[in-house]
Amino acid sequence: MTSLSYAALWAEHQPAARRTALALVPPHVADDIVSEAFARVLAACQRRGPPREFRPYLLRAVRNLAADYQVQAHRMISVPYPEVLGASPAAGDQVVRAEELAVIGRAFGSLPARWRKVLWQTEVEGLLPAELAAGYGTSPNAVAQLAVRAREGLALAWERERGGQMRDTAPLPALRKLAARRHARRPDGYVG
Numbered sequence: 001m002t003s004l005s006y007a008a009l010w011a012e013h014q015p016a017a018r019r020t021a022l023a024l025v026p027p028h029v030a031d032d033i034v035s036e037a038f039a040r041v042l043a044a045c046q047r048r049g050p051p052r053e054f055r056p057y058l059l060r061a062v063r064n065l066a067a068d069y070q071v072q073a074h075r076m077i078s079v080p081y082p083e084v085l086g087a088s089p090a091a092g093d094q095v096v097r098a099e100e101l102a103v104i105g106r107a108f109g110s111l112p113a114r115w116r117k118v119l120w121q122t123e124v125e126g127l128l129p130a131e132l133a134a135g136y137g138t139s140p141n142a143v144a145q146l147a148v149r150a151r152e153g154l155a156l157a158w159e160r161e162r163g164g165q166m167r168d169t170a171p172l173p174a175l176r177k178l179a180a181r182r183h184a185r186r187p188d189g190y191v192g
Contacts, residue, residue, distance in 0.1 A: 006042060013055050014038075017062050020095045024066035033069065037061035056096055107157035115150035122147045 017037060021030035041058050108116060121127045129143035136143050
């Protein structure tokens, strides 16, 4: 890895790492933990090669270092949000999930309106191309092909938003989760 790729990784992942650290340690320690986590992960990458997913690996290192800090400090930290302490092992996981939903939201929003519409109708609402054909003024086969192109476009936009990192999951399950969250926020079910 070059110093340029280190800088790119820092720029992309430092905000999420810092948020995770701030959820677990005092602000004056968070930046040190983030820097140390980056150093350890990058050293491991040089020894073993890059992980499939950099961010979860980095956030795990942040959580481990924060736990080490807590053990060494022998004290509890007063945090204004007590639910964060109650779920401290999963706090970083919540950050990862929130980041993933933000990525899929940006990727979905970058698609043409027609693709967003057909994806929403087929993937979130579960409608079949035959049910949508009249609304699109075309055949069910044409709607199915439009949906295929839209899925491919979403996958590409999603990879662009993630910085080209490979994932074991696909963007469509995340789209369904995003839809569920939006429906939960709006009692009338409107999704804008």
